[in-house]
Amino acid sequence: MADTKCTPTVAAPGAKATTHISQNEGLIFELSSRGKKGYRLPPLDVPEVDEKKLLGKSAREDLGNMPEVSEIEIVRHFTRISTWNYAVDHGMYPLGSCTMKYNPRINEVVARLDGLAAAHPYQSEKISQGALKVLKTLSDYLVEICGMDAITLQPAAGAHGELTGILLIRAYMESKGNPRKKILIPDSAHGTNPATAAMCGYTVENLKSDSRGMVDLAALEAQMNEDVAGLMLTNPNTLGVFDQQIARIAKILHAKGGLLYMDGANMNALVGKTRPGDFGVDVMHLNLHKTFSTPHGGGGPGSGPVVCKRILEPFLPVPVIIERPDGTLGLEYNRPESIGRVRMFYGNFGMHVRALAYIMANGADGLRQTTEDAVLNANYIRKKLEGVFDLPYSTPSMHEVVFSDRLQTGKGIKTGDIAKRLIDYGFHPYTVSFPLIVHGALMIEPTESESLEEMNQFIDAMKQIAREAEENPDVILTAPHTTRISRLDEVSAARKPILRWKPQAQTAAE
Amino acid sequence: MRYLPNSQADRELMLREIGVKSVDDLFAPIPPEYCLNRNLNIPLQWSEAEVYDWFRARSAENGTEYSMFLGAGAYNHYRPVVIDSLISRGEFFTAYTPYQPEIAQGTLQSIFEFQTMICELTGMEVANASMYDGSTGAAEAVMMAVRLTGRNSAIVARSVHPEYREVIRTYAKHQGMPISEAAFAGNGRVDLAALDRAITDDTACVLIQSPNFFGTIEDVAALADLVHKRGALLVVSIAEAVSLGIVRPPVEADIVSMEAQSFGIPLSYGGPYAGVIATKEKFVRQVPGRLVGETRDRNGKRGFVLTLSTREQHIRREKATSNICTNQALIALMANIFMTVYGREGLKDLAKQNLAKTAYAVEQFGKKAKVLFSGAPRFNEFVVQTSEESYAISHRLADKKIIGGFPLIKFYPELGNASVWCCTELNTREQIDIAAGEVK
Numbered sequence: 001m002a003d004t005k006c007t008p009t010v011a012a013p014g015a016k017a018t019t020h021i022s023q024n025e026g027l028i029f030e031l032s033s034r035g036k037k038g039y040r041l042p043p044l045d046v047p048e049v050d051e052k053k054l055l056g057k058s059a060r061e062d063l064g065n066m067p068e069v070s071e072i073e074i075v076r077h078f079t080r081i082s083t084w085n086y087a088v089d090h091g092m093y094p095l096g097s098c099t100m101k102y103n104p105r106i107n108e109v110v111a112r113l114d115g116l117a118a119a120h121p122y123q124s125e126k127i128s129q130g131a132l133k134v135l136k137t138l139s140d141y142l143v144e145i146c147g148m149d150a151i152t153l154q155p156a157a158g159a160h161g162e163l164t165g166i167l168l169i170r171a172y173m174e175s176k177g178n179p180r181k182k183i184l185i186p187d188s189a190h191g192t193n194p195a196t197a198a199m200c201g202y203t204v205e206n207l208k209s210d211s212r213g214m215v216d217l218a219a220l221e222a223q224m225n226e227d228v229a230g231l232m233l234t235n236p237n238t239l240g241v242f243d244q245q246i247a248r249i250a251k252i253l254h255a256k257g258g259l260l261y262m263d264g265a266n267m268n269a270l271v272g273k274t275r276p277g278d279f280g281v282d283v284m285h286l287n288l289h290k291t292f293s294t295p296h297g298g299g300g301p302g303s304g305p306v307v308c309k310r311i312l313e314p315f316l317p318v319p320v321i322i323e324r325p326d327g328t329l330g331l332e333y334n335r336p337e338s339i340g341r342v343r344m345f346y347g348n349f350g351m352h353v354r355a356l357a358y359i360m361a362n363g364a365d366g367l368r369q370t371t372e373d374a375v376l377n378a379n380y381i382r383k384k385l386e387g388v389f390d391l392p393y394s395t396p397s398m399h400e401v402v403f404s405d406r407l408q409t410g411k412g413i414k415t416g417d418i419a420k421r422l423i424d425y426g427f428h429p430y431t432v433s434f435p436l437i438v439h440g441a442l443m444i445e446p447t448e449s450e451s452l453e454e455m456n457q458f459i460d461a462m463k464q465i466a467r468e469a470e471e472n473p474d475v476i477l478t479a480p481h482t483t484r485i486s487r488l489d490e491v492s493a494a495r496k497p498i499l500r501w502k503p504q505a506q507t508a509a510e
Numbered sequence: 511m512r513y514l515p516n517s518q519a520d521r522e523l524m525l526r527e528i529g530v531k532s533v534d535d536l537f538a539p540i541p542p543e544y545c546l547n548r549n550l551n552i553p554l555q556w557s558e559a560e561v562y563d564w565f566r567a568r569s570a571e572n573g574t575e576y577s578m579f580l581g582a583g584a585y586n587h588y589r590p591v592v593i594d595s596l597i598s599r600g601e602f603f604t605a606y607t608p609y610q611p612e613i614a615q616g617t618l619q620s621i622f623e624f625q626t627m628i629c630e631l632t633g634m635e636v637a638n639a640s641m642y643d644g645s646t647g648a649a650e651a652v653m654m655a656v657r658l659t660g661r662n663s664a665i666v667a668r669s670v671h672p673e674y675r676e677v678i679r680t681y682a683k684h685q686g687m688p689i690s691e692a693a694f695a696g697n698g699r700v701d702l703a704a705l706d707r708a709i710t711d712d713t714a715c716v717l718i719q720s721p722n723f724f725g726t727i728e729d730v731a732a733l734a735d736l737v738h739k740r741g742a743l744l745v746v747s748i749a750e751a752v753s754l755g756i757v758r759p760p761v762e763a764d765i766v767s768m769e770a771q772s773f774g775i776p777l778s779y780g781g782p783y784a785g786v787i788a789t790k791e792k793f794v795r796q797v798p799g800r801l802v803g804e805t806r807d808r809n810g811k812r813g814f815v816l817t818l819s820t821r822e823q824h825i826r827r828e829k830a831t832s833n834i835c836t837n838q839a840l841i842a843l844m845a846n847i848f849m850t851v852y853g854r855e856g857l858k859d860l861a862k863q864n865l866a867k868t869a870y871a872v873e874q875f876g877k878k879a880k881v882l883f884s885g886a887p888r889f890n891e892f893v894v895q896t897s898e899e900s901y902a903i904s905h906r907l908a909d910k911k912i913i914g915g916f917p918l919i920k921f922y923p924e925l926g927n928a929s930v931w932c933c934t935e936l937n938t939r940e941q942i943d944i945a946a947g948e949v950k
Contacts (some may be wrong), residue, residue: 156781192823
């Protein structure tokens with residue numbers, strides 16, 4: 001229900017968002033009552049069994065507080081709570097580095113085709129040729145897009161791809177007699193990079209960025225030695241800046257026997273324009289959900305294929321897809337140097353289907369145009385908001401742009417407050433407080449999916465908020481005003497965690 | 511390009527506003543020698559109809575309408591249609607990780623409900639918002655036990671899914687974490703005496719699966735007793751979630767690592783699935799992955815937020831509990847809807863049908879071949895030892911549009927010509943009779 005208190009003074013004037021029907025809805029457990037059913041099983045065509053006799057003391061007594069509701073109640077419950085979510089389908093979702101682009105509907109349809117959606121991972125190769133063809137075709141296209149030699153589709157997410165990629169480097173180094181000790185990571189890196197290196201048994205050494213937001217070559221020269229297994233570089237980095245010295249970085253690493261890992265999270269800025277394999281990258285992961293439009297789904301599933309140069313191919317996870325002499329496709333497990341397996345089965349196949357459908361629909365020409373539009377859109381927003389918000393790095397932007405809240409902090413307004421106010425204007429906030437090397441960062445990534453009209457509305461909203469910061473800071477500090485609920489107390493949520501529902505009586509008794 | 515909203519005129523206007531001549535000026539930071547001056551070697555754009563036809567042909571090649579006796583970590587259960595209907599709402603599938611809770615309450619509340627139901631079903635006190643899948647979840651559970659105990663090695667039962675064991679070995683290898691295996695006894699359960707001998711002062715945890723890879727239900731209470739006496743933790747992996755409808759939950763475990771695929775998630779040739787880690791409240795700060803907690807807004811209204819993030823990679827970087835960053839929110843939502851559809855009564859009814867089908871199949875197969883591990887209870891999977899090679903049987907069945915059991919020769923050569931078969935509510939009596947008729 002709309003909170004009438006907040007209108008009209010604090011509702012954003014001219015904002016895209018208006019309050020609309022948003023029904024309160026309890027938890028599913030609170031809607032439940034005994035004896036309701038949302039299912040019906042077919043009649044049993046084999047003799048009934050006595051579970052107590054079959055299972056003995058392993059038989060279960062009761063299912064506790066599991067809900068009991070009818071089908072219409074289920075449909076309404078999930079439909080109602082869905083209306084509380086902002087989504088790409090509602091409007092611009094400029095989360096920098098998260099790449100919230102349009103999710104084409106054909107992807108969803110083909111992923112649900114019976115022969116693909118109902119295929120068992122252990123069914124014989126003979127009746128898996130269709131699925132294997134999907135995997136092989138996607139593999140070939142991704143290898144070509146990245147300018148690499150080999151691939152695994154097994155990793156389940158970007159961070160899982162990082163883990164796989166660093167394990168490949170480690171296995172390669174071990175095959176040369178020494179796994180080495182360190183991984184270098186720029187201070188502008190994603191938080192998963194250092195955590196990944198640590199999981200692979202490496203110590204992390206931070207690498208300074210220079211005043212342009214790029215790797216400081218002098219620092220790299222000084223830090224690079226034969227204890228370093230590799231460098232994890234996000235390129236374009238988290239400032240949205242392409243590191244122009246990339247080939248020299250690769251040379252410095254290679255000269256001392258190290259390898260260059262590229263975090264491919266921002267690959268949507270490069271597809272069809274340049275290829276990491278060509279500029280010296282040895283191994284990288286791709287986030288299919290970012291670059292190739294598989295839906296983010298509220299936080300997953302992702303998919304994080306890893307592509308690499310020939311030297312790393314022997315170490316790829318098993319199984320790998322091969323073409324048999326008779327032209328059929330198969331899965332090969334006999335790879336003695338493999339790092340092993342990083343996930344059961346073959347990875348998030350449903351996401352592979354979607355990514356391939358996206359690549360086919362775009363084609364080589366469409367992929368290049370998509371990249372160009374993503375970069376064009378980001379630069380348009382940069383141009384229009386420069387001066388309204390502080391631009392800490394003037395280095396050219398690729399697919400995203402990072403501002404800071406420096407011009408607004410004088411009034412006590414921080415990037416998080418501006419983000420909350422943006423909600424009142426009908427937009428999802430940008431990425432708040434990241435990257436860490438920019439104090440009070442506002443990281444904006446429109447993606448290619450935004451039209452000029454949508455971006456102009458966003459730009460107007462940002463400008464209006466900047467004016468409000470001067471004239472009426474309170475309206476920002478108390479935002480959002482148009483949502484079903486206001487700002488939530490995250491501190492007490494962490495201090496006294498309530499991580500599950502319990503029935504009233506039980507809660508009272510505790 | 512139909513996914514791109516800007517017209518050529520829009521693009522030109524934007525270029526003028528930016529103050530550059532052409533879009534290539536914006537790519538100037540890329541050194542010219544690395545600019546791709548050709549089309550990628552990928553076909554030019556296809557129409558929607560062409561895309562659809564290509565995938566429809568692949569779908570047909572893959573074979574449809576086979577009846578399925580394969581389980582082995584991926585289970586063929588009926589998926590109520592409301593699942594796809596609801597998860598297809600753009601508000602769910604086109605949203606991101608709920609970093610801005612005021613406009614992400616749908617995802618957050620759904621996850622909170624999911625966490626609650628997982629706790630109810632597993633007998634644990636807290637559950638996370640999902641992991642990649644059962645295999646990586648099991649590996650994360652082992653690493654969690656290492657952090658909790660300060661001990662460094664782990665024992666994994668040989669009756670745990672072979673691919674889970676491979677994943678655990680990959681994760682453990684480079685962290686210098688020794689992994690050993692515990693044998694199974696003649697009844698298919700973990701051999702308690704052998705396990706007792708294997709545990710050392712360095713054993714952080716013992717990981718078992720129940721029902722295990724052979725479908726045998728482990729004696730979790732006895733295992734927990736033994737493991738706890740030696741100061742280690744017990745991790746129970748559950749690959750077939752539907753079993754929880756009728757099998758006593760592993761309440762004695764310290765950590766439960768579950769694969770939720772059975773709860774309405776399509777087989778999809780192996781993924782995406784959803785793992786879960788559930789545990790005791792006292793261990794919550796070592797749980798990897800996302801957690802959703804209840805809180806209040808400024809007006810006292812109930813709401814939900816991502817919480818306890820100090821464990822996570824974006825704050826603790828190389829000291830984080832795990833590098834895991836995504837969860838499987840949309841897949842967890844499928845499981846949430848599935849659990850809601852069946853609910854307190856239905857999950858039991860459903861599990862009971864699975865139990866009955868399996869009991870019937872065991873009886874029929876037992877007439878033609880030897881059913882192993884009959885000394886302990888089982889849920890929906892059973893091992894059949896045949897005189898003939900398993901592949902030969904599967905080959906014959908394929909001609910009748912039946913997908914036979916999973917051959918064990920690769921992972922358990924000591925069992926000879928054995929295969930693990932699975933019956934769910936979707937296997938009819940007629941199919942069971944045909945399949946059993948071909949076994950020898």
